[in-house]
Amino acid sequence: MNPDYVALLPQDAEDRDRVVIEWVMSSICNYKCSYCPDILHDGRIRWPEYDDMVDFCSRAIRHYTALGKDVTVLFSGGEPSRYRRFMELAAATRAMGASVAILSNGSRPEAWWTEALPHLDEALLSFHIEQADVQHFSDRVAQLSAVIPTQVNVVMVPDRFAECLAISDELRNRHPAATVHYKPMMEHWRRMSGGYDPQATQVLWNANMGGERPVRFPRGTLLKGDMLRLAADGAATPVTPIELILGEDNHWLGWECAIGQETLFVEFDQVLRSVCGVGEPLGTIRDRDLIFPVGPVTCTRASCTCIAGIKASKSSPNSHEVPLPTPTVRTS
Ligand code: SF4
Numbered sequence: 001m002n003p004d005y006v007a008l009l010p011q012d013a014e015d016r017d018r019v020v021i022e023w024v025m026s027s028i029c030n031y032k033c034s035y036c037p038d039i040l041h042d043g044r045i046r047w048p049e050y051d052d053m054v055d056f057c058s059r060a061i062r063h064y065t066a067l068g069k070d071v072t073v074l075f076s077g078g079e080p081s082r083y084r085r086f087m088e089l090a091a092a093t094r095a096m097g098a099s100v101a102i103l104s105n106g107s108r109p110e111a112w113w114t115e116a117l118p119h120l121d122e123a124l125l126s127f128h129i130e131q132a133d134v135q136h137f138s139d140r141v142a143q144l145s146a147v148i149p150t151q152v153n154v155v156m157v158p159d160r161f162a163e164c165l166a167i168s169d170e171l172r173n174r175h176p177a178a179t180v181h182y183k184p185m186m187e188h189w190r191r192m193s194g195g196y197d198p199q200a201t202q203v204l205w206n207a208n209m210g211g212e213r214p215v216r217f218p219r220g221t222l223l224k225g226d227m228l229r230l231a232a233d234g235a236a237t238p239v240t241p242i243e244l245i246l247g248e249d250n251h252w253l254g255w256e257c258a259i260g261q262e263t264l265f266v267e268f269d270q271v272l273r274s275v276c277g278v279g280e281p282l283g284t285i286r287d288r289d290l291i292f293p294v295g296p297v298t299c300t301r302a303s304c305t306c307i308a309g310i311k312a313s314k315s316s317p318n319s320h321e322v323p324l325p326t327p328t329v330r331t332s
């Protein structure tokens with residue numbers, strides 16, 4: 001069904017001028033979570049060459065900063081902290097004028113993070129109950145959140161739901177500087193996993209669908225925050241990306257979408273506008289003549305299932321004749 005609004009915009013106006021380049025660097029990980037696709041941890045895909053990565057970052061950052069954008073490079077994986085030259089890469093990326101964020105399982109020891117922290121602007125730590133040591137993880141949340149914005153995703157494994165809930169709440173109480181999310185497991189990013197019992201489903205639904213939601217994505221995060229649904233009269237309703245997926249309000253076929261303008265996705269050495277693949281692959285990180293996007297694309301997919309892609313601004317074909325209205329936030 002077509003949405004009854006004319007645009008979906010980042011709630012924080014600064015996010016509209018921020019490009020997040022997410023880089024899935026390798027399939028090397030020290031964990032082997034049962035719910036993780038092999039491609040993210042089977043160790044078959046090694047890190048790209050260091051010089052290629054630095055060269056690509058340099059070209060990408062130059063392109064987007066020339067357009068007046070702030071750039072954040074989010075290194076993910078696999079497990080990016082396993083990369084031997086991570087500190088060097090993060091330092092080099094920062095020296096180019098970009099911010100650096102890491103998506104990590106937090107398993108590295110305290111000393112590793114002490115060395116990494118001066119090169120990081122934000123961290124997104126995922127807690128995986130099957131593999132992680134709770135005390136170690138909590139200590140790392142304390143270590144990082146004392147210095148940089150830190151978000152925590154506790155993956156809510158259905159058959160250990162009560163434990164995950166208790167750990168999430170403990171982390172939230174112990175580390176008020178961090179933002180702790182209950183991360184529901186999804187089926188193909190289309191719907192919440194059917195493995196939750198009714199009570200767990202209700203907890204996750206309430207947490208992610210308004211009402212009792214304990215936290216929203218914080219404003220001011222370099223990884224971009226919540227969105228606004230903008231009606232034709234300018235009325236704007238805040239909404240989270242996960243809320244859009246769970247509420248099945250994630251159909252923007254034919255809309256203009258700013259992936260490539262506000263996002264870039266690198267899968268090992270392949271460069272795309274976003275995970276959805278709309279707009280065709282742009283090339284590899286080694287292509288010196290790779291042309292970085294300057295404008296939006298028209299969405300060709302029936303539904304949108306990736307958080308980073310959802311966070312890119314979108315406008316309906318009907319909004320082309322008239323300028324988008326100035327948002328007036330309506331909170332209820
Ligand atoms: S830590 Fe992340 S990448 Fe590693 S196995 Fe678990 S889910 Fe996969």
Ligand code: SF4
Pocket residue numbers: 252257258259274276277278297298299300301303304305308309310312314
């Ligand atoms: S599927 Fe891709 S192009 Fe379509 S709305 Fe989502 S992110 Fe944008």
